[in-house]
Each structure stands twice: as C-alpha cells, then as structure tokens.
Amino acid sequence: MADDVDGDTSHAHPKALLVMSERTCGDLFDGARWRRLRALVDLDEPARVDVFDDEVLARLDSVEFLITGWGTPVLDSTVLRAAPRLRGVLHTGGSVKSLVTEHFWDRGIIVTSAAEANAIPVAEFTLATILMEAKRVPVYAAGYASTRDVAGSWRDDIAPSVTFGGVVGLVGFSRVGRRVAELLRPFGFDVVVADPYATPEDVHAAGARLIDLDDLMPLSDIVSIHAPELPSTLNLLNARRIGAMRPGAVLINTARGALVDTEALIERCRLGRLRAVLDVTDPEPLPADSPLFDAPGVVLTPHIAGAMHRETLRLADSALDGLEALVRGSAPRHVVDRSLLGLSA
Structure with missing residues (x-):
C-alpha cells in the first residue's frame, strides 16, 4: 500500500479519510492516484482505516470527505455525530444501500457511487459471454474434447448458432443492461x-425494443439478467418463466442470484433444454455440495464480471472525479439519488 507517497501539503486542503480494507485500497490506488488524491485533500496518518474505533471516531471531527469501498463499515449515526464537518462520501463501489443510513440523507451529505464505472466490465463480460454462447462455442469445445473427433456426427446434436439474427433478451434496463444493448x-x-x-423511447435509442417479460422469455435465444435485487424481483425468473424458455436457450446472470428460481433452473438444465452461465448465485458463496456445481449445462464463474485488477482503477477515478468536483465547489457526477434507492441494487 502506498500510504507514504509524498504529496503537496504546502497549503491547506480539506481533510479526507479512506475507510476500506487494505486489499481494496491497494487495488484502487496506484502511485498516480495517490498523488492525485493528496493534491486534492489532506490525509493524516494512517490515511486508511477499516474500523470506526474510538481513535478513528475522534479523527472524524475535522474530516470533510470519506472515501469508501468494499469492506467499509456501516456509516451510522455514531459516525455522523463524530463528523460534524462531513459533506461528502465518495464510494468506490456500486450500491450504497448497505453503507449509508437514513441519518446521512437527512443531513444532506452528498454521496457518490462508482456504479457507472463498474458497469463497464460487467457489460463487457456479458457481451463476451453472449457471443461465445450464441456461437455455441462452449458446447463445441466440450464435444471436441470428449470425442477427439473434429468433424464427427456428435456435432449434429448441437443446436444451431444464433450469431446472426438471434434474439437476445435483456431483463432490466439498468446501467449494465443499457450498456449491453449498445454493445x-x-x-x-x-x-x-x-x-x-424503462420507456420505449430510451430502449429504442439503445438499439433495442421494449416488450413484456412474459413475451421476452419464450422469444429469446439468450436471456441476460440486469435487474436489481428488490422484494419485487425475488424469483423474478420463476419456474413458469424458466419453463417457457425455448429449447437450447441460454440464461446469463451477472446481476443477483436471488432473481432466479435455482431449483427450476437446475431441473431444466438436467433435461438438456437449457444452458446457464451464472456469475452470481443464491446463496453466495455456494456450499461445496451445491447441485449447481454438477448440473449439466451450467457454467459457474466466481463473481468475476465486475471490476477486477486494473479495472478497479476506473472505480478510483470515479471517486476522485467526484472528490475534485466537491473540493472545487462544483456538482459531482454520479450523485446517488435517495429517491431512486428503492429501484436500484
């Protein structure tokens, strides 16, 4: 971790504090981003903490900005009371639902999120998966590996590719869903x-058309989920909707596992009627004896669609952009709208 990177402290800056795990901080902030951060704010040592103990709470008296991420403790009323000058929370993750409590909204503290930046790798992962599955690449690869026969009759049992003219159904026109449509x-x-x-006009502008979910399921060759987990979306893809999917269809989930009826999905895959690529599951992590690991036609990836490795630098840039705007007295982009929290992840 580069906490000791030198910065210009020759004139007073507002004070900030990073509140996140050491690993998260190391992923987000390379030398260039530490230098940018220190050019904007003053950071007492240690610059990063991951708990709000008595010593840290005492430090909050002079802090104007918190930079948060994965592993940040809940910002509750205790934190708020200890931080009378706090005016901005710059979150390097996506959702802030489990981070920021009602007390913060009531005091008018500005909260930003890096959800837009994190949507980029999720959409790219989804695009790559759609293209591979539309070409039936994983099925051909498995058949070739098992038969060692490049042009055998085993190929006749594979459903035709849908790479040109196939139907892709996007469940949810979220940041990711919109970006996938455009890609x-x-x-x-x-x-x-x-x-x-969503409105038909917005969906059309992204190169797609808006239809009802019950019409989308049997129509689509590939269904990709991009809806938030809300009480209204739990088991959104229930047994009836999964059962309506056409033979040979593929279900991709990079959103939340609880949106899918897992038992119905497994049953459909065991019948050879459906394939599924799941980057998220319910529960998560899966127990070692989960039937998903052995279900035919199910590909599991360990929650890797979002920002990883150098992709996380985009998240730091998003937070630093917001911080710079606030320090300079302008309105930051990507401010979290309290009124829309009930519709977002």
Missing part, C-alpha cells in the same frame, strides 16, 4: 428489453 449493436441480434420502469 450488441454491431452483431446482428434482435435485442429486446423487459423493464417496467
């Missing part, structure tokens, strides 16, 4: 979207 433009798919809060 799919050059590839000749018919892209349809189901989202009760």
